[in-house]
Amino acid sequence: MLEQLRSIVQKVNAAKDLRSALDIIVHRVREALDAQVCSVYLLDKDINSHVLMASDGLNQEAIGHVSLEVGEGLIGLVAKHAEPVNLQDASLHPSYLYLKETGEENFHAFLGVPIIHHRSVLGVLVVQHEDRRRFDEEEEAFLITLSAQLAGVIAHAEATGAIAGVSPSGHKTSDTVFTGVSGSPGVAIGHAVVVFPLADLSQIPDRPAKDIDKEIKFFNECLNAVREDMRELHRRLAGHVAEEERQLFDVYVRMLDDDALGNEVVQRIKTGNWAQGALAYVANEHVRNFEEMNDQYLRERAVDIKDLCSRVLFYLQDKDPVVTEYRDDTILVSEELTPAMLVEVPKDKLKGLVSVKGSGNSHVAILARTMGIPTVMGSVDLPYNQLDGKELIVDGYKGEVISNPSDQVRKRYLNTIKEQDLLIADLEVLKDLPCETADHHRVHLWVNTGLMSDVMHSLDQGAEGIGLFRTEVPFLLRERFPSEQEQMAIYREQLQAFAPKIVTMRTLDVGGDKSLSYFPIKEENPFLGWRGIRVTLDHPEIFMAQIRSMLRASIGLENLQIMLPMVSNINEVNSSMQLIKKAHHELIQEGLDVRFPPIGVMIELPAAVYQARALAKLVDFISVGSNDLTQYLLAVDRNNPRVAHLYSAFHPAVLHALYQVVSSVQEEGKPISICGEMAGDPGGAVLLIAMGFDILSMNAATLLKVKSVIRSVSLEAAQDLLDQVMQMDDAQMIRSAVDMALYNAGVDRLLRSSRTN
Numbered sequence: 001m002l003e004q005l006r007s008i009v010q011k012v013n014a015a016k017d018l019r020s021a022l023d024i025i026v027h028r029v030r031e032a033l034d035a036q037v038c039s040v041y042l043l044d045k046d047i048n049s050h051v052l053m054a055s056d057g058l059n060q061e062a063i064g065h066v067s068l069e070v071g072e073g074l075i076g077l078v079a080k081h082a083e084p085v086n087l088q089d090a091s092l093h094p095s096y097l098y099l100k101e102t103g104e105e106n107f108h109a110f111l112g113v114p115i116i117h118h119r120s121v122l123g124v125l126v127v128q129h130e131d132r133r134r135f136d137e138e139e140e141a142f143l144i145t146l147s148a149q150l151a152g153v154i155a156h157a158e159a160t161g162a163i164a165g166v167s168p169s170g171h172k173t174s175d176t177v178f179t180g181v182s183g184s185p186g187v188a189i190g191h192a193v194v195v196f197p198l199a200d201l202s203q204i205p206d207r208p209a210k211d212i213d214k215e216i217k218f219f220n221e222c223l224n225a226v227r228e229d230m231r232e233l234h235r236r237l238a239g240h241v242a243e244e245e246r247q248l249f250d251v252y253v254r255m256l257d258d259d260a261l262g263n264e265v266v267q268r269i270k271t272g273n274w275a276q277g278a279l280a281y282v283a284n285e286h287v288r289n290f291e292e293m294n295d296q297y298l299r300e301r302a303v304d305i306k307d308l309c310s311r312v313l314f315y316l317q318d319k320d321p322v323v324t325e326y327r328d329d330t331i332l333v334s335e336e337l338t339p340a341m342l343v344e345v346p347k348d349k350l351k352g353l354v355s356v357k358g359s360g361n362s363h364v365a366i367l368a369r370t371m372g373i374p375t376v377m378g379s380v381d382l383p384y385n386q387l388d389g390k391e392l393i394v395d396g397y398k399g400e401v402i403s404n405p406s407d408q409v410r411k412r413y414l415n416t417i418k419e420q421d422l423l424i425a426d427l428e429v430l431k432d433l434p435c436e437t438a439d440h441h442r443v444h445l446w447v448n449t450g451l452m453s454d455v456m457h458s459l460d461q462g463a464e465g466i467g468l469f470r471t472e473v474p475f476l477l478r479e480r481f482p483s484e485q486e487q488m489a490i491y492r493e494q495l496q497a498f499a500p501k502i503v504t505m506r507t508l509d510v511g512g513d514k515s516l517s518y519f520p521i522k523e524e525n526p527f528l529g530w531r532g533i534r535v536t537l538d539h540p541e542i543f544m545a546q547i548r549s550m551l552r553a554s555i556g557l558e559n560l561q562i563m564l565p566m567v568s569n570i571n572e573v574n575s576s577m578q579l580i581k582k583a584h585h586e587l588i589q590e591g592l593d594v595r596f597p598p599i600g601v602m603i604e605l606p607a608a609v610y611q612a613r614a615l616a617k618l619v620d621f622i623s624v625g626s627n628d629l630t631q632y633l634l635a636v637d638r639n640n641p642r643v644a645h646l647y648s649a650f651h652p653a654v655l656h657a658l659y660q661v662v663s664s665v666q667e668e669g670k671p672i673s674i675c676g677e678m679a680g681d682p683g684g685a686v687l688l689i690a691m692g693f694d695i696l697s698m699n700a701a702t703l704l705k706v707k708s709v710i711r712s713v714s715l716e717a718a719q720d721l722l723d724q725v726m727q728m729d730d731a732q733m734i735r736s737a738v739d740m741a742l743y744n745a746g747v748d749r750l751l752r753s754s755r756t757n
Helices: 002-013 018-033 073-081 137-163 212-236 243-255 261-270 275-291 296-319 339-344 363-371 407-430 452-460 472-476 484-498 533-538 540-554 570-589 606-610 612-618 626-634 652-667 682-691 700-710 715-725 731-744 748-752
Strands: 037-044 049-056 067-069 085-087 109-117 120-129 176-179 181-184 187-194 330-334 350-355 375-377 391-395 400-403 444-449 466-470 503-506 560-564 599-603 621-624 672-674 695-698
Touching: 002 018, 002 137, 002 275, 018 037, 018 049, 018 120, 018 137, 049 073, 049 120, 067 073, 073 085, 073 109, 073 120, 109 137, 120 137, 181 350, 181 363, 187 350, 187 407, 212 243, 212 261, 212 275, 212 296, 243 296, 261 275, 261 296, 275 296, 330 339, 330 391, 339 363, 339 472, 350 363, 350 391, 363 375, 363 444, 363 700, 375 391, 391 407, 407 700, 444 452, 444 700, 452 484, 452 700, 466 484, 466 695, 472 484, 484 503, 484 540, 533 540, 533 570, 540 560, 540 570, 560 570, 570 599, 570 612, 599 606, 599 612, 606 612, 606 626, 606 652, 612 621, 612 652, 621 652, 626 652, 652 672, 652 682, 652 731, 682 695, 682 700, 682 715, 682 731, 695 700, 715 731
Parallel strands: 187 330, 330 350, 350 375, 444 466, 444 695, 466 503, 503 560, 560 599, 599 621, 621 672, 672 695
Antiparallel strands: 037 049, 037 120, 049 067, 085 109, 109 120, 176 400, 181 375, 187 391, 391 400
């Protein structure tokens, strides 16, 4: 049955829309199981019913018209319990509901399995037979396996229809919600601008053609250029390869003829699509069709189609480079947003971000929080290439993207935006006030930065220092390693802007979710692989150049301290210290008056938690990176939206680890800070000051909110709350207890700002 499964999934993947996909499913499953009926019922949330969307065996007139309310009939039973129902005579079951329109009165055997995607039941897949018998275990297992594989395809097809404002059963719909995870809090309303990498047919968005005749003429010019390339290749290979292999290029030329691929693209342009979008659509359709063929030779021709159309796409993009037009209310959308994409957009036009891949703690999300831009990450079901130019609402609090917003929903979110702006304005009065609790316990609020624009915003918010300067950001934005002189200029600018306040520069931290295009690290498990200090110790030339640049940049300012990332043992610290001392000695020999800076270690790995005291003996300060520490303690890849809901800094294991680190470091009398996202959470900040952290470092956008909360509670109350939650064993219970404490402290406006209902 494995071959049948593969064949069905391939054919469904190649379907052009939801209805075609469902028709393929019911026809092929009926054949595979030798059943007399196969049907699919999908949940239509707009009418709160399961609608018969496709059937092979029931009356065709019933399709799209027959529906069962949620919980009604055997379909409702399967969906309610999210479990299969296998009956030898369905009519005898108490939940059986006879639907005259379907003509199912002659069918007794019934097997229904839920179609589940991301824990939500999308619908029910049913097979029926007139015999009174139970479907056997193998048949049931086949249907369950198929349902699990097809759920994502069905969800994507449904989403594509929803973007066009149509529900599964064809009703006009609005306020379609696509879930992801919160990348950066806040709400934004604007129009989507889809950005995409070049020469990738799978990511070209749909866009209208500005001038259809001009677009067709331009496409034909590019087509002719590729035809000539193919003829030239045919000529050059004469005498070098067998004649039948040379003939492949003649086949390519014929495929581009006016009665083949070329004509299909032109016809699609005539419907109003731009040339790149029309080419991508036709290419992807043909590739899917070839990939589903049973014959291996024909399946492999999909590669030829993709190669040929990619050549045409190259000419289209090379001769007429895409210049992205950013609207005044840009919601930047991509399959996978990169830092470079963000900095391309004029800051005054960028209102929100949506990324299909990535999670709330990916590098782009951290940058978004730094810039204060509402962001949703990991919206895996979002048909992003259909969104260009469409109005979207980005709810960065809930991690939701809403398309086709109704007037009512739009008004509600506009009110939320007004509340956000009023809250920010009211917090402005705190900028120059000290961060201390109601009983005068002083806490220092620093910021995490990566760009010069972050520094200026941080100073404007009253930051007292930089707890984490991500030195990899300038590396990420380049196409090569920046020179020692270039690095020095970047670091000097940061140090000068913040002087005399302390600037903590983390040495290059690449690997994991941060890769450099010019220094690729390909690993099956990158988060447990070559990253952070491991990379730079293996490449001392990179490490030494960076340290020398930092030290040169600090001359005369003396506000630099250096921090080592991803440390797992004391040998890494000792090796790093030797290199830093060597770099310092080299500069002294050059006659430069360079002060040796304080050196610190980041606690990000469980191993470092248990060696915190030993590490503290070797360095001048300790800083906890709570993002990675949480990730490693909970074994949750923070870039994987499938498990993002399991990531919580309020998990009891994380809180106990943090408390242990603080206690260990305090025994050595060394200062301790925390620079993860937990520090920027108002509730998290209360727990952290109670634990004894001296410095909380966060994104500038959250600094005044945290200051407001800290000034509203006493240290005694914070410690009482910590004692309470340290006895709890559930993250949600802890979060609720913290929220209640904030409410009792009178900062409920901060709680309301993170909700939109």
